[in-house]
Amino acid sequence: MAGQTIRIQAADGSGSFGAYLALPPGGSGPGIVLAQEIFGLNEFVRQTADHYAEEGYVVIAPDLFWRQQAGVELGYSEAEWQQAFKFFQGFDLDKGVEDMGAALQALRARPEFVGKAGVLGFCLGGMLAFMSACRLDVDVAVGYYGVGMEHKLDEAAHIRGRLLLHFAEADGYCTAEARATIMQALQQRPRSELYVYPGVDHAFARPASPHFDKAASLMAHQRSVAAFKAELGPHYDFSALWDKHCEHEFASRDVDATMATMVAQPYVNHIPTMTGGVGHDALKRFYKYHFVNSNPPDTRLIPISRTIGATQIVDELLFCFTHSCEIDWMLPGVKPTGRAVQIPLVAIVKFRGDKLYHEHIYWDQASVLVQIGLLDPAGLPVAGMETAHKLLDEKLPSNGLMARWSNSQGQPL
Incomplete structure (x- = not known):
């Protein structure tokens, strides 16, 4: 890991929270706020931040469970799964979006940040990426197998930037019925891309997941980076x-x-x-x-x-x-x-x-x-x-x- 820990002030004045910061090799660039899964700010999140930093982005991954417990970093044992679901059940979505906004503000204030900003998220973070597109000033939002979006589609009219969503066909947390509802609401919207990956399940892009699918993960990543580069840059020869x-x-x-x-x-x-x-x-x-x-x-x-x-x-x-x-x-x-x-x-x-x-x-x-x-x-x-x-x-x-x-x-x- 090449990143560092920083502190971000909450927008509601209730305190500050930690975040992982990864910088590109060139030292500056456009930015991405990375929203975690339900397992907290763990190794997968930090590695993902480092990889996007290699792509040329200043990446901030905030600790989004801080209002319940600071520094949550879970693995994938059965006991840790149970802990993760408790944090998920106690998560305040509205406050989470506020904290994404605070992270965006912190990103834009950093001297390394140049240009435009986007958001990226997985699972819970996929939902937060969608909600950030609806409520915050972002140029592009990319979400992987987000949970619960079908209940917030009335806010989609407020999306101004590009939206890219990845769905797992066999995802029990976003059923075929829920996915169809989301598709019907969003697929005709300008600058929206919605992809379904056949035969794969939730968390197909996380290497430690039992549902990890290398082919689907590679294709989704290529589409994600293409969307970020189209809207944010950077562009290389x-x-x-x-x-x-x-x-x-x-x-x-x-x-x-x-x-x-x-x-x-x-x-x-x-x-x-x-x-x-x-x-x-x-x-x-x-x-x-x-x-x-x-x-x-x-x-x-x-x-x-x-x-x-x-x-x-x-x-x-x-x-x-x-x-x-x-x-x-x-x-x-x-x-x-x-x-x-x-x-x-x-x-x-x-x-x-x-x-x-x-x-x-x-x-x-x-x-x-x-x-x-x-x-x-x-x-x-x-x-x-x-x-x-x-x-x-x-x-x-x-x-x-x-x-x-x-x-x-x-x-x-």
């Missing part, structure tokens, strides 16, 4: 950042410079061969001994297309080389064959703030094996360098691997 990373990998072949373009704990996954590394030390070892200095001297990357999103880049390119040395990451254990290889390759590169967070790299390994002579394509639905040629010239013949293609010749269309 992902294209230039990725180009610089590739320059260090393939041109200067500088491992330290390559690592410096990435977050503190990045990862790389070459999907076909499952090579790469998770975390700084494992990835640096991979880069130093099995990638950056292990590619053939004539390696070339030929760009075909690039799609730039709110959180990531998708690069389509041709990866070209002569198999003049052993390539641990692509052809582990295969001795050099001296053959030329050209393969279409797709890189999906995720960022946190202005640093690379991870890379997912895809290519057709069968095509590589055909081109170096380790796989006989006869009778198999695979091709060699032809796949690269057709990427550059779409008019080259299609369906050559389909034995039944001729059967449809002359058939009615």
Whole structure:
């Protein structure tokens, strides 16, 4: 945890309460007030604050149970669940929204804060994010599986900013009937986005939850960050950042410079061969001994297309080389064959703030094996360098691997 504890004065003059403050690497930026689950200001909340700080935000996570008991920080044992529900049952929603407002005021008063502000919340915090959108001056509100929103929809007319809500299809705390009511009231509202994640349950975005769903969590996070960036910024030149990373990998072949373009704990996954590394030390070892200095001297990357999103880049390119040395990451254990290889390759590169967070790299390994002579394509639905040629010239013949293609010749269309 890189954050610090601060104090915030309550708006009603009843005292002050603690909050966790996380600052972005650049030292300043737009802001987010993060509303907790029913388990208090615990490790999940602090980690979430730290991650959004890495994205470029000044994040304040207030202790929202302070009016009952200051410093509540619960885990997920059965006894702690019972404690959490008692705090939830004793929670004053109106005062909670007031405290969110005080946290927003404190956020805007900080010297690190620049620009606009939003709110983010989970569970109880999801409801508070919605209510903050209704009652407070926020530019964007993002709520995960909020509880009780169907009872406050009469306040939705007061929402001025962007609203993004995530729902779990199997959520027993927000039933299908409640969700339908919310959808009917909000989905036609301008600048509202409502997403339902099929087959998942409440708390699907919390790693410690028995209902944690990695795929749904990733998709929801991408949508959340996209909403915050659209309304608040910050905006980074992902294209230039990725180009610089590739320059260090393939041109200067500088491992330290390559690592410096990435977050503190990045990862790389070459999907076909499952090579790469998770975390700084494992990835640096991979880069130093099995990638950056292990590619053939004539390696070339030929760009075909690039799609730039709110959180990531998708690069389509041709990866070209002569198999003049052993390539641990692509052809582990295969001795050099001296053959030329050209393969279409797709890189999906995720960022946190202005640093690379991870890379997912895809290519057709069968095509590589055909081109170096380790796989006989006869009778198999695979091709060699032809796949690269057709990427550059779409008019080259299609369906050559389909034995039944001729059967449809002359058939009615």
